[in-house]
Amino acid sequence: MSITLLIIAASVIFSLMAFNKRELLYRYELNPYSMVHNKQWYRVITHALIHADFMHLFVNMFVLWNFGPTVEKLFIRFFGVKGLLFYVMLYLGGILFSALPSIQKHQNNPSYNAVGASGAVSAILFSSIMFMPMTKLRLLFIPIGIPAWIFGILYLVYEIYSAKNSNDHIAHDAHYVGAIFGVVFTLILEPSLIINFFNQVF
Secondary structure (H helix, E strand, O other), X not given: OOHHXXXXXXXXXXXXXXXXXXXXXXXXXXXXXXXXHHOOOOHHHHHHHOOOOXXXXXXXXXXXXHHHHHXXXXXXXXXXXXXXXHHHHHHHHHHHHHHHHHHHHHOOOOOOXXXXXXXXXXXXXXXXXXXXXXXXXXXXXXXXXXXXXXXXXXXXXXXXXXXXXXXXXXXXXXXXXXHHHHHHHHHHHOOOHHHHHHHHHO
8 A cells, every 4th residue: 555545544534533523633633832832742743634624634635645646656766665755754744844834823822723734735746746847737617727837836826825814714824835845855855856847847
């Protein structure tokens, strides 16, 4: 079984458990106040295994299922057996780095909580864009496929704007930080991808 499928299975199992037992949600969600003041740092990882509701879980796991196996195979092709370790580092790094803005902003706010793997999923998605920028992505509100690199730019612009101006209680900063981490981490591992990227795009 691939690492991606293991991540999806674990996320589904833990999320379903949290749906049925809300105290698990409260114990493992991202609560910066508890992390900083009570040293409950395990929450920085556990919050990515649980989701707010079925739709939240479905969207994250659907995107991961679509892009994760491809990135996992590309990592193995480029880096051999170490690619599996690098893939795990990509996912975990997406979780860790995407949580940093919320931890910094809400460390003294005991009522702030967040759950979900959006930051890690963004890291996987944007890693795939670095490998395959011309892949056509189809969105519900756009009837034709658009190149992945264009989608990536639109996604970043939207998330950065929403992080500054929206009050919808979505952690938009986690989305774009995770995306940026995915790009940077992938390029650190394989700097030649930046040349490949521009060759494909231009």
